[in-house]
Amino acid sequence: MKKVVKNADEAIADIRSGTTLMLGGFGLCGIPENAIEALTRADVKELTCISNNAGVDDFGIGLLLQQKKVRKMIASYVGENAEFERQLLSGELEVELIPQGTLATRCMAAGYGMPAVFTPAGVGTEVAQGKEVRRFGDKDYLLEYAFEADFALVKAWKGDTAGNLVFHATARNFNPLMAMAGKVTIAEVEELVPVGQLNPDEIHTPGIYVHRIFQGVNYEKRIEQRTVRAKA
Amino acid sequence: MKKVVKNADEAIADIRSGTTLMLGGFGLCGIPENAIEALTRADVKELTCISNNAGVDDFGIGLLLQQKKVRKMIASYVGENAEFERQLLSGELEVELIPQGTLATRCMAAGYGMPAVFTPAGVGTEVAQGKEVRRFGDKDYLLEYAFEADFALVKAWKGDTAGNLVFHATARNFNPLMAMAGKVTIAEVEELVPVGQLNPDEIHTPGIYVHRIFQGVNYEKRIEQRTVRAKA
Amino acid sequence: MALTKEQIARRIARELQDGYYVNLGIGIPTLVANYIPEGIEVVLQSENGLLGMGPFPLEGEEDPDLINAGKQTITTLPGSVFFDSALSFGMIRAGKVDLTVLGAMEVSDQGDIANWKIPGKMVKGMGGAMDLVASARNIIVAMMHTNPKGESKLLPACTLPLTGIRCVKKIVTELAVLDITPEGFLLLERAPGVSVEDIRSRTAGRLVVKGEVPEMVV
Amino acid sequence: MALTKEQIARRIARELQDGYYVNLGIGIPTLVANYIPEGIEVVLQSENGLLGMGPFPLEGEEDPDLINAGKQTITTLPGSVFFDSALSFGMIRAGKVDLTVLGAMEVSDQGDIANWKIPGKMVKGMGGAMDLVASARNIIVAMMHTNPKGESKLLPACTLPLTGIRCVKKIVTELAVLDITPEGFLLLERAPGVSVEDIRSRTAGRLVVKGEVPEMVV
Numbered sequence: 074m075k076k077v078v079k080n081a082d083e084a085i086a087d088i089r090s091g092t093t094l095m096l097g098g099f100g101l102c103g104i105p106e107n108a109i110e111a112l113t114r115a116d117v118k119e120l121t122c123i124s125n126n127a128g129v130d131d132f133g134i135g136l137l138l139q140q141k142k143v144r145k146m147i148a149s150y151v152g153e154n155a156e157f158e159r160q161l162l163s164g165e166l167e168v169e170l171i172p173q174g175t176l177a178t179r180c181m182a183a184g185y186g187m188p189a190v191f192t193p194a195g196v197g198t199e200v201a202q203g204k205e206v207r208r209f210g211d212k213d214y215l216l217e218y219a220f221e222a223d224f225a226l227v228k229a230w231k232g233d234t235a236g237n238l239v240f241h242a243t244a245r246n247f248n249p250l251m252a253m254a255g256k257v258t259i260a261e262v263e264e265l266v267p268v269g270q271l272n273p274d275e276i277h278t279p280g281i282y283v284h285r286i287f288q289g290v291n292y293e294k295r296i297e298q299r300t301v302r303a304k305a
Numbered sequence: 306m307k308k309v310v311k312n313a314d315e316a317i318a319d320i321r322s323g324t325t326l327m328l329g330g331f332g333l334c335g336i337p338e339n340a341i342e343a344l345t346r347a348d349v350k351e352l353t354c355i356s357n358n359a360g361v362d363d364f365g366i367g368l369l370l371q372q373k374k375v376r377k378m379i380a381s382y383v384g385e386n387a388e389f390e391r392q393l394l395s396g397e398l399e400v401e402l403i404p405q406g407t408l409a410t411r412c413m414a415a416g417y418g419m420p421a422v423f424t425p426a427g428v429g430t431e432v433a434q435g436k437e438v439r440r441f442g443d444k445d446y447l448l449e450y451a452f453e454a455d456f457a458l459v460k461a462w463k464g465d466t467a468g469n470l471v472f473h474a475t476a477r478n479f480n481p482l483m484a485m486a487g488k489v490t491i492a493e494v495e496e497l498v499p500v501g502q503l504n505p506d507e508i509h510t511p512g513i514y515v516h517r518i519f520q521g522v523n524y525e526k527r528i529e530q531r532t533v534r535a536k537a
Numbered sequence: 538m539a540l541t542k543e544q545i546a547r548r549i550a551r552e553l554q555d556g557y558y559v560n561l562g563i564g565i566p567t568l569v570a571n572y573i574p575e576g577i578e579v580v581l582q583s584e585n586g587l588l589g590m591g592p593f594p595l596e597g598e599e600d601p602d603l604i605n606a607g608k609q610t611i612t613t614l615p616g617s618v619f620f621d622s623a624l625s626f627g628m629i630r631a632g633k634v635d636l637t638v639l640g641a642m643e644v645s646d647q648g649d650i651a652n653w654k655i656p657g658k659m660v661k662g663m664g665g666a667m668d669l670v671a672s673a674r675n676i677i678v679a680m681m682h683t684n685p686k687g688e689s690k691l692l693p694a695c696t697l698p699l700t701g702i703r704c705v706k707k708i709v710t711e712l713a714v715l716d717i718t719p720e721g722f723l724l725l726e727r728a729p730g731v732s733v734e735d736i737r738s739r740t741a742g743r744l745v746v747k748g749e750v751p752e753m754v755v
Numbered sequence: 756m757a758l759t760k761e762q763i764a765r766r767i768a769r770e771l772q773d774g775y776y777v778n779l780g781i782g783i784p785t786l787v788a789n790y791i792p793e794g795i796e797v798v799l800q801s802e803n804g805l806l807g808m809g810p811f812p813l814e815g816e817e818d819p820d821l822i823n824a825g826k827q828t829i830t831t832l833p834g835s836v837f838f839d840s841a842l843s844f845g846m847i848r849a850g851k852v853d854l855t856v857l858g859a860m861e862v863s864d865q866g867d868i869a870n871w872k873i874p875g876k877m878v879k880g881m882g883g884a885m886d887l888v889a890s891a892r893n894i895i896v897a898m899m900h901t902n903p904k905g906e907s908k909l910l911p912a913c914t915l916p917l918t919g920i921r922c923v924k925k926i927v928t929e930l931a932v933l934d935i936t937p938e939g940f941l942l943l944e945r946a947p948g949v950s951v952e953d954i955r956s957r958t959a960g961r962l963v964v965k966g967e968v969p970e971m972v973v
Contacts, residue, residue: 475805
């Protein structure tokens with residue numbers, strides 16, 4: 074059982090054009106920086122990207138947009154990205170906007186082997202168009218299907234050689250959910266440790282969900298909205 | 306905000322006859338020993354208990370069965386309990402057996418605000434009787450409803466005064482799921498610590514799901530099947 | 538005299554109760570955190586995966602792994618806990634969050650809300666707004682009574698694409714505090730010096746006025 | 756010569772591949788863990804919430820918080836991880852467990868399995884068996900070819916209440932290794948010295964024999 078790969082380039086080497094990818098992160102927090110950068114070097118295009126956001130112009134998924142590698146974006150919020158807007162308005166890029174909780178839950182559903190879930194988010198709105206509505210008790214719910222993604226690219230704080238992952242702070246966000254949902258899940262970690270170094274009670278993603286793992290390099294971890302308070 | 310109560314008796318003081326309870330644990334591992342013992346002292350009967358197992362004759366839910374406090378048991382496996390068998394055969398006790406994964410998932414569904422979930426467990430068997438079957442792709446699933454329980458009684462390793470819980474080893478089992486599913490969730494812990502003592506990355510159950518918490522006493526933690534290997 | 542944004546936030550903060558778990562949206566709702574009444578403990582939820590959101594960090598102490606739903610750097614507090622986005626919206630959907638405060642572009646007198654999309658403009662997405670309004674047990678909208686063109690934002694029916702239906706419970710504007718009732722917007726309080734007629738003239742939806750309407754204590 | 760239980764377990768262990776995640780039921784399946792081939796790494800899942808199940812503990816090192824699905828005290832291994840029961844069955848349902856080995860009272864030639872209930876006897880429950888058989892990608896049944904009364908357990912249709920339908924892929928008994936195929940039980944291997952006719956006479960369901968059936972290497 075060998076899950077450890079040398080670097081991002083090796084990890085993504087078999088991602089082909091037309092593939093559906095999930096990418097972890099919320100805003101620029103907890104995004105798989107190394108895998109994204111490797112994709113900019115790879116000969117892939119026409120990607121469908123499932124990710125809560127689309128990065129900014131010069132970081133995150135924005136880097137893939139710059140190179141016109143993305144055909145369709147499935148996200149909950151896509152602001153902060155001028156190139157994205159340009160491609161969208163010109164019709165080069167297709168966008169499907171879905172509620173953030175629905176996005177998270179559809180990833181989780183895939184990881185739990187649930188074909189579909191019920192959520193009230195979007196009932197009575199345009200999000201409900203064409204979807205099955207079902208009443209339970211006195212409340213309406215939409216039937217939402219589990220996502221299927223060929224690859225999930227996630228970023229964790231620590232990982233071990235068996236693929237077990239630990240996340241830090243709010244960089245957890247969508248990462249463990251997408252890690253469970255990929256047919257092939259590629260995890261990049263800030264620190265790769267031998268098996269036995271992680272406490273089995275503290276692992277967020279069991280290695281059974283992770284197919285490839287590598288220690289990333291040169292993490293920028295860019296801050297999107299640096300806000301501070303004055304010293305009291 | 307005061308979630309900490311003195312002891313098990315105070316924690317369960319408002320549990321009334323006829324109530325539906327969830328009780329964490331798998332076998333005798335991770336069961337809420339103190340809350341169960343307090344219930345043996347309380348004037349309650351006709352309880353519906355949702356728990357993976359029903360304890361043994363003189364420990365766990367078996368103690369409530371001895372006192373004939375249980376009207377109905379919802380579980381996945383109820384062996385190892387002669388009094389249980391006697392009451393069942395005599396018709397004093399009603400039993401609903403459901404698959405273990407379905408039990409876990411119906412608890413989780415309640416904690417996630419999902420009214421129902423789809424699972425393939427039991428398709429084509431007597432468990433499917435009267436249930437809606439739905440095909441997704443090439444596979445059939447049963448529609449199973451989220452559990453509703455008046456109280457959830459769970460046991461954690463550590464907890465803080467805000468109700469955050471950490472479990473240990475396989476004593477986790479159903480505890481975090483039932484903690485999320487109770488209208489009122491009562492957590493007993495081996496060690497109660499002040500807020501700030503638990504690492505926010507390592508908490509399994511966020512305190513928002515926990516209404517009352519106390520430090521239990523005199524944990525027996527009985528082993529059901531003591532198995533050992535010879536020294537090499 | 539119309540309320541300032543800070544006064545709207547302060548008025549909403551008076552709705553808080555000890556032990557509440559609260560989700561605050563971007564804009565005026567965020568300010569509510571500054572006015573939590575003395576003696577009351579409230580836990581702030583950030584839907585990207587945090588309970589127990591603390592204040593902004595001191596300069597130099599920003600952690601790129603620690604942000605709120607507005608992508609701002611924040612801090613934790615004793616008792617904070619992190620979780621993934623599915624559990625975050627799970628607890629919202631299960632009704633565990635006691636109060637959600639958010640802004641709106643329009644609210645109807647049945648409690649419908651529109652706050653995510655303006656036809657003809659670049660649509661950035663709903664983020665977690667649809668999940669929050671569809672699931673929260675108690676939703677207070679903080680907004681201006683009228684839009685920049687002077688048109689009422691309290692309508693008989695929303696004109697913009699909806700975020701959620703029949704979900705808003707209370708509205709606090711610079712002019713008034715109103716509950717959503719089966720009869721329409723029930724006027725509860727007036728801003729100091731603002732008349733019922735002022736409010737009526739700026740409210741396009743059904744407005745219900747019962748007896749004397751008190752002035753807000755600011 | 757019929758196989759011993761240990762030989763059945765050893766034969767099943769030859770189905771293991773490097774990197775497999777495996778769930779072993781109670782009884783003969785548990786023994787499979789003792790015969791994992793050299794050079795192959797396999798991770799055992801215990802559905803009560805553990806990946807990476809280790810051997811029984813040494814006397815005095817039992818931890819009441821650390822048991823397997825059979826409620827026996829066990830140990831962890833480097834790389835072990837604990838999780839709750841929903842995630843445990845979630846990974847099973849999502850097909851992440853490569854192989855499930857379990858016992859059975861009856862198997863039909865369509866792959867139906869009955870192993871949880873005998874009418875007239877005290878029913879203890881299905882535990883996780885229904886979830887496992889409904890979800891596992893690959894299921895091998897380890898059982899005796901006949902019941903204590905000498906009746907075949909490989910049937911045209913199960914007579915006992917079902918645990919799952921059309922799910923078993925392979926059966927290893929003391930007499931034979933058989934695959935479930937659309938035509939019925941396909942005889943793959945015979946126990947040493949056991950004839951095709953012996954097997955046929957003890958198999959009530961459709962038995963398919965193609966060409967020469969090799970003897971098992973024990």
